[in-house]
Amino acid sequence: MIVMYHYVRPVAASAWPRLKGLELDDFRFQLDRLGQSHRWVSMEQVLEAANGGAPLPEAAALLTFDDGYRDHAVHALPELLRHGIKAAFYPPVRAATERELLDVNKLHFILASLEDPGSLVDRVEDEASSLDRSIDLPTLRALHWKRNRFDDIRISYLKKLLQSALPQAVRTCILDGLFEHFVSHDQAQFADDLYMGLGELERLVDMGMHVGGHGVTHRRLSLLDRAEQEAEVAGCLPLLNRLGVSTNRFSFCYPYGDCDGTTLEVVAQAGFRGGVSTRATCAVIGEDNPLCLPRLDTNDILRS
Ligand SMILES: [Zn+2]
Numbered sequence: 001m002i003v004m005y006h007y008v009r010p011v012a013a014s015a016w017p018r019l020k021g022l023e024l025d026d027f028r029f030q031l032d033r034l035g036q037s038h039r040w041v042s043m044e045q046v047l048e049a050a051n052g053g054a055p056l057p058e059a060a061a062l063l064t065f066d067d068g069y070r071d072h073a074v075h076a077l078p079e080l081l082r083h084g085i086k087a088a089f090y091p092p093v094r095a096a097t098e099r100e101l102l103d104v105n106k107l108h109f110i111l112a113s114l115e116d117p118g119s120l121v122d123r124v125e126d127e128a129s130s131l132d133r134s135i136d137l138p139t140l141r142a143l144h145w146k147r148n149r150f151d152d153i154r155i156s157y158l159k160k161l162l163q164s165a166l167p168q169a170v171r172t173c174i175l176d177g178l179f180e181h182f183v184s185h186d187q188a189q190f191a192d193d194l195y196m197g198l199g200e201l202e203r204l205v206d207m208g209m210h211v212g213g214h215g216v217t218h219r220r221l222s223l224l225d226r227a228e229q230e231a232e233v234a235g236c237l238p239l240l241n242r243l244g245v246s247t248n249r250f251s252f253c254y255p256y257g258d259c260d261g262t263t264l265e266v267v268a269q270a271g272f273r274g275g276v277s278t279r280a281t282c283a284v285i286g287e288d289n290p291l292c293l294p295r296l297d298t299n300d301i302l303r304s
Contacts, residue, residue, distance in 0.1 A: 001038065001282045002046070002062045004295040007108075009071045019112040020150070022298050024075050030302065031083050034061055042086035043210040043251050046283075047274045050290035060285075063087040064276060064295060066214065066253060067105070068096050070193065073200040081207065088276075089204055090214035090253035091196060093239050101191040102218045106175040106183070107162050109190075111155065113182040118154030124161055124174055131170045140165055149280075150299060163256070164220055198242070205243050212251035213240060213272065222260040229266045237270065247271050252291075254278075264291045 007021030038061035049056045063080070065072045068091025080087050094100040111117040128135050144160040147153045162171050176187075184190045196204075205211055213236030215221070221229050233252065240250060250272040254263065257278025267275055268291060279294035288294065 001060070002064060002276060002293060002295040003034075003298055003301065004276075004278065005063065005065045005072075005076070005298050006067060007069060007071050008065075008076045010075070016109065016112045018115075019108060021071075022302075026302060027076065027298075028079055030298065031079055031085070034301075035083055040083070040085045042208075043088040043212065043274070044086075044249055046285065046293070047249065047251060047290070049285045050274055050288075050293065056285055064253065065089045067102070067218075068092060068195050068201070068214070070196050070200065073196050073204065077204065077207065077209075080209070086208050086210065088210040088212055088251065088253075089201070090212050091201060091239075092214045092218040092255070093216040093236055095191065095195045095218070096201060097198065097239060099188055099191045099195065099197075100217075101179075101187045101194070103172055103175050104163060104218060105191075105194060106179040106187075107159065109183045110175070110178045111158075117158065118152065120158055120178070121154050124158060124178075127174050127177070128161070128166050128170055131173055132167060135166065135170070150297075164223070168219075201239075201243055205245065210249065210251065211240065211243055211245055212253055213237075214253045215255045218255045220256050220258040221254060221263045221266075222258050226262050226266065229263055230270070233263075233266050233270045233272075248273065251275060257295075259292065264289070267291055 005022060007019060008024060008027045009021055010024045011017060011019055011021045038059045039057040041056050041060040041062050043062060045056060046062055048054055063085060065076060065087060072089060092102060095102055125137055129137060144165055145157050148156040162175060201211055215232045216235035221232060252267045252272040252275040254277055275291040276293050276295050280296055280300055281294045283293040
């Protein structure tokens with residue numbers, strides 16, 4: 001079983017109590033429970049086993065942390081060390097090295113700043129059509145007005161519009177305006193607070209943790225052509241090399257879990273030995289493609 005985490009923090013006691021994140025106490029509870037039922041394994045062990053090497057123990061569990069949040073160094077790492085867990089971390093390159101705030105994170109904090117974020121639907125649709133007259137809102141509604149696994153229908157639709165359905169430039173323009181209005185005037189400072197920097201990533205590696213690739217700009221790879229996908233994938237290598245990750249330990253985490261046949265070729269050519277998606281099921285080593293191992297979300301197993 002591979003488990004995926006994003007924000008892990010004392011959410012209710014934080015400056016952003018509405019942020020969709022995992023409460024630190026629930027994280028601790030989950031580690032205690034999983035530790036009783038499972039055997040912790042590292043990404044290195046999974047890469048070995050998935051590529052024909054030493055098999056994993058029964059009921060193996062690997063923990064993965066996406067997006068390089070400072071939460072992971074501040075809140076998750078002490079708990080992992082206490083349990084002797086070697087987890088895997090996936091920072092997008094731009095966030096980690098250039099302190100650039102990702103669109104996906106702008107959206108999370110915009111939603112967390114409002115009591116009723118669904119009320120943004122009309123505003124976002126109006127802004128989208130005034131920015132680009134060719135946008136066909138009735139078709140977008142017909143395609144995307146449906147709930148996802150974790151959100152109500154309006155939030156699910158907003159996320160779809162602002163994460164993938166609208167053209168990139170339109171999305172970013174709307175997100176920048178909403179972020180400035182509702183969250184902060186200083187994206188750079190916000191990013192600096194939100195993401196781990198190189199020093200923290202180096203410390204993770206020193207502590208025996210795995211760091212892998214998660215794209216340069218955290219875009220959906222299947223929407224890109226091959227050259228763009230190659231740039232997003234190979235662009236992770238300088239950061240991994242700088243952190244001292246050896247080439248036979250490269251793993252890749254697809255942003256949004258999104259990949260296509262080209263992505264898998266590109267990732268393999270760049271030297272990655274394994275990859276993780278967001279297909280929500282238990283990984284079966286030996287059956288699943290090592291480059292596309294499924295992961296359960298922490299919310300899937302929170303109270304199980
Ligand atoms: Zn991500």
